[in-house]
Amino acid sequence: MEGKKIRVLIAKPGLDGHDRGAKVVARALRDAGMEVIYTGLRQTPEQIVETAIQEDVDVIGLSILSGAHTHLFPKVMELLKENNIEDIVVIGGGVIPEEDIPELKKVGIEGIFTPGTDTHDIIKFIREKVK
Amino acid sequence: MFDKEEMKKIKQLKKEWENNVVQKTLEHFSERKDKFVTGSGKEVERLYTPVNLEGSDYNKELNFPGQYPYTRGVQPTMYRGRFWTMRQYAGFGTAEESNKRYKYLLDQGQTGLSVAFDLPTQIGYDSDHTMSLGEVGKVGVAIDSLKDMEILFNGIPLDKVSTSMTINAPATVLLAMYVAVAEKQGISPDKLNGTIQNDVLKEYIARGTYIFPPAPSMRLITNIFEYCFKEMPLWNTISISGYHIREAGSTAIQEVAFTLADGITYVDAAIKIGLKVDDFAPRLSFFFNAHNDLLEEVAKFRAARRLWAKIMKERFGAKNKKSLMLRFHTQTAGCTLTAQQADNNIVRVTIQALAAVLGGTQSLHTNSRDEALALPAEDSVRIALRTQQVLAYESGVTETVDPLAGSYYIETLTNKIEEKALEYIERIDKLGGVTQAIEKGFIQQEIQNSAYQYQKDIEERKRIVVGVNKFKINEGSPKGLLKVNPEVGRKQIEELKKLKEERGSYKVKENLKSLEKAAKTDANLMPLILDCVKSYATLGEICDVLRSVFGEYKESVQL
Amino acid sequence: MEMEIVEKITNGDRRAAAKLITLVENNFNQAREILKKLYNYTGNALVIGITGPPGSGKSTVTDKITKILREQGKTVGIIAIDPTSPFTGGALLGDRIRMQDLSLDKGVFIRSMSTRGHLGGLSQATQATVKILDALGKDIIIIETVGVGQSEVDIVKVADTVVLISMPGMGDDVQIIKAGIMEIGDIFVINKADKEGCERLTTEVEMMLDLNHNSRWRPPVLKTIATDNVGIKKLLEEIDRHIKYLKESGELEQRRRESAKKEIFDLIQGQWKEILSTFVDNGFLNKIVNKIVKREEDPYTAVEKLSSVLVHSYTQGDIKNDRKD
Structure with missing residues (x-):
């Protein structure tokens, strides 16, 4: 039997164009055997959630370096709730000050990965969360 | 930079040094790594000597500061004249x-x-x-x-x-x-x-x-x-x-x-x-x-x-x-x-x-x-x-x-x-x-x-980053980080609204129209944009006009 | 339970459709029961296949075609297929980047798929996905895939109209088209036609078509600059013309028969592979292998016997129930 493949959406909400981290993570997840849907820059929360629905992903990975995470991450979570798809695991990465993390966890972002993260930690995290 | 005889001698001595001195040392103490590389991953040799520069021409490749091909700097005196x-x-x-x-x-x-x-x-x-x-x-x-x-x-x-x-x-x-x-x-x-x-x-x-x-x-x-x-x-x-x-x-x-x-x-x-x-x-x-x-x-x-x-x-x-x-x-x-x-x-x-x-x-x-x-x-x-x-x-x-x-x-x-x-x-x-x-x-x-x-x-720890994959410590969260005032967005929008009420909107419209017309030709747009700006047309308004004429770019990614 | 899902999908529930596609990919056995019930609601959509080498602009063409179709009031389903890495089993699916504007249009449904070693083959999964999007109410379904391997060529064969895309400056242009896919193209597109070498490539393709085509439909060769929306309207007109031709000539029915035949073969293959894998799982195969290795039995007789056992137990329903997990 083919068995289940973990499907991950890697998205960059907001306007910042720094996609080195997003692309490196996308590749690392692919190399860990996952199917990664990469949608590129300047995604609105609405686009991200609609894509997650159509692609039936298990995980959404959001990357922001501009500081707009405090606004955009909760917006994504809100839309997931509206669409009754809160079962999707959401993780975030980028330049995210530690003091913002509790607030982001509270709205349902399960993992926050800041610069210097080993991609194996992200892979492990996803595998544990998606069973 | 060295004449032929000298170069030959250096080559020979280098070989001897490698075969005798280095070899002996390596027998007792191996080097830290098999391969040494630069920050960009290019291999680095153990030692560089004139041999590496054989055939190079000082006057052609280096010359003097402020002179072609400017390898040594664009000004003759560099920081002796003025710091960067x-x-x-x-x-x-x-x-x-x-x-x-x-x-x-x-x-x-x-x-x-x-x-x-x-x-x-x-x-x-x-x-x-x-x-x-x-x-x-x-x-x-x-x-x-x-x-x-x-x-x-x-x-x-x-x-x-x-x-x-x-x-x-x-x-x-x-x-x-x-x-x-x-x-x-x-x-x-x-x-x-x-x-x-x-x-x-x-x-x-x-x-x-x-x-x-x-x-x-x-x-x-x-x-x-x-x-x-x-x-x-x-x-x-x-x-x-x-x-x-x-x-x-x-x-x-x-x-x-x-x-x-x-x-x-x-x-x-x-x-x-x-x-x-x-x-x-x-x-x-x-x-x-x-x-x-x-x-x-x-x-x-x-x-x-x-x-x-x-x-x-x-x-x-x-x-x-x-x-x-x-x-x-x-x-x-x-x-x-x-x-x-x-x-x-x-x-x-x-x-x-x-x-x-x-x-x-x-x-x-x-x-x-x-x-x-x-x-x-x-x-x-x-x-x-x-x-x-x-x-x-x-x-x-x-x-x-x-x-x-x-x-x-x-x-x-x-x-x-x-x-x-x-x-x-x-x-x-x-x-x-x-x-x-x-x-x-x-x-x-x-x-x-x-x-x-x-x-x-x-x-894979082939590259060490101090504090990240080696020499780690448990540390508390950093203090005193800059926080951008969350009110900025609201304030900026208010000001923008006020501006649009106060400026002469007829002039703005006229200028934007002229810009649109010029954008469709080969004209230099700087003077027209200058007019728009002076009449307090906003950045967004100007760029929207250009977007309507030029279209927008979509990123090209090979994954 | 199955009927509930079918109802949801036919009522336009995108999430239910997406979940069923996942099930098709992960566990065809379970999906099969739903697909059986879904079949009644399919057969309305037209299917367009778009294929060509990497970098030829397939996603952009798909994006632009879809926008025009939407203006015409048609709904569109897109299946974007990218290769799975043979080394890791993972995949990076990036076709959506070119279709960002479509992502909020409720009349468009896009699904990225990888070529991962689907049991029964990728085309089985694609055919099922086409049906799901059809039942979801999409008028046109576009299958977009890299035209390099045989399996990808197999996939676009299920389409009513196949568009082959190439572009100038890819080195050995015509070779790329020739490699076994020339004959499946109904419409040829030279994209990025503003690039050097366009005329030469066009002539070469025309010549090759003159030599090779043997049906009443002579594939047209079109030039497009998809990024600037140049030639896209014409492409759609040609697609329409081809569909009309298919209908009038009776070839549409013939194609759909071919397609159904192919699906039957795919499904049988898939199902037998599954059945066989149960024998691997429960050790039965091992016993036979032991016998063969010890020369107690020859492999030919063993397989004959095995086949009749399999057919028997399959008709009794044993195997199927076994595999329902």
Whole structure:
């Protein structure tokens, strides 16, 4: 039997164009055997959630370096709730000050990965969360 | 540099040294690694000797500072005459807050301004655009109209400072605003000193803040070249940037190659619209990254200078000495900053800044220790600036020109980087030039491959990052980070609303209409944009007009 | 339970459709029961296949075609297929980047699929996905895939109209088209027609078509610059013309028969592979292998015996129930 493949959406909400981290993570997840849907820059929360629905992903990975995470991450979570798809695991990465993390966890972002993260930690995290 | 006999002898002695002395040592003490590599992953030999430079020609390849091919520097006296411009990139929140930060930096001995704009400004959206939500004032200052620009430079005499503006896709609009502010201060454009980044190719390649497709973007860029040639002779019309290419994960060689290839594309474009190479080339400037590998970076700067001089002379037949000189700004590598044990970043920045100075930079930005965590706080910015001042006043490396020249290693690396970068440029030529190579995703993919390799090396601990994959400690959360006032967005939108009520909307409409008409022709748009700006048309309104005529770019990714 | 899902999908529930596609990919056995019930609601959509080498602009063409179709009031389903890495089993699916503007249009449904070693083959999964999008109410379904391998060629064969895309300056242009896929193209598109070498490539393709085509439909060769929307309207007109031709000539029915035949073969293959894998799982195969290795039995007789056992137990329903997990 083919068995289940973990499907991950890697998205960059907001306007910042720094996609080195997003692309490196996308590749690392692919190399860990996952199917990664990469949608590129300047995604609105609405686009991200609609894509997650159509692609039936298990995980959404959001990357922001501009500081707009405090606004955009909760917006994504809100839309997931509206669409009754809160079962999707959401993780975030980028330049995210530690003091913002509790607030982001509270709205349902399960993992926050800041610069210097080993991609194996992200892979492990996803595998544990998606069973 | 050595005669034949001497070279033969050195070769022979080197072999003996390797076979006897080194071998014996290796029998007892093996080396730390099987293979030693530079920061960019190029293999490094145990020892460099004159043998590595066999056949090299001092007069041809190095020559003297201020002389072709400028390997040793663009000025004859370099820092003995004047230090580099210490220019810290800054800007956040409202124009008012940024204005305060600029005045603080000038008070602290900074010698030039460098304006960071927020992302909506960089992408040509007003603060009230839906895409701007959450982004206003975050990574730089929010500018919606001339009114904001007036506040930004309030009390700063624009004929006394040089200003660098990191703005690309809407560069024409921001340059027009700068000219308009100067006019209000009673200063004519020909007195203005500074640089506009205006380099859209690297936005497609690495940085992502593009608006229009390549062809109209190139037109806007050459519009600036032409306008400045006539009106702003002291202004650097472009800052061809390798910085972001390196930040995206390229190697040093790729940084040089892709940046100079971009440069070639701009020169071609300007010649195509009928400008003469020596009319605009002296105002081209460059912007490089200073990464961790001190010696490789020094060699990189020297190689870039030499290669550009050759390209300008041989490929474009430039005659003016100034057209041949690669003048550059440097910023230390943001991607090397770690969130872990952030104070260690001060040391990294010092090494990187030293590389820039030993490489002969014209101006320098040193990153602050806390930038992997947030925008830099004021005391961190001060330390970063002090780092430059210590290098300038205390280190002694400024007292002679190009002090590392003649090092067998440095010269070998310089040769290697030049050679490999040229190979890349030739490959890009074969693909039909930079625009095509971007469209095919070639350049982006080359960079991504390097970035992924770099990350894997760290994770496999082939590459050590202190505090990240070795020498880790448990640390508390960092304190005193800068927080952008969350009210900025709201405030900016209110001001924008007020502006639209107060300005004469008829004039704005007329000017925008004229711009739209001109955009459909081949006309230089600078004067029309200047009219729009002066009537307080907003950045978003102007860019919307251009979007409607030019269309929008979609990124090209090869995964 | 199955009926509930079918109802949801036919009522336009995108999430239910997306979940069923996942089930098709992960556990065809379970999906089969739903697909059986879904079949009644399919057969309305037209299927367009778009294929060509990497970098030829397939996603952009798909994006632009879809925009025009939407203006015409048609709904569109897109299946974007990218290769799975043979080394890691993972995949990076990036076709959506070119279709960002479509992502909020409720009349468009896009699904990225990888070529991962689907049991029963990728085309089985694609055919099922086409049906799901059809039942979801999409008027036109576009299958977009890299035309390099045989399996990808197999997939677009299920389409009513196949568009082959190439572009100048890809080195050995015509070779790329020739490699076994020339004959499946109903319409040829030279994209990026503003690039050098366009005329030469066009002539070469025309010549090759003159030599090779042997049906009443002579594939047209079109030039497009998809990024600038040049030639896209014409392409759609040609697609319409082809569909009309198919209907009038009776070839549409013939194609759909071919397609059904192919699906039957795919399904049988898939099902037998599954059945066989149960024998691997429960050790039965091992016993036979032991016998063969010890020369107690020859492999030919063993397989004959095995086949009759399998057919018997399959008709009794044993195997199927076994595999329902």
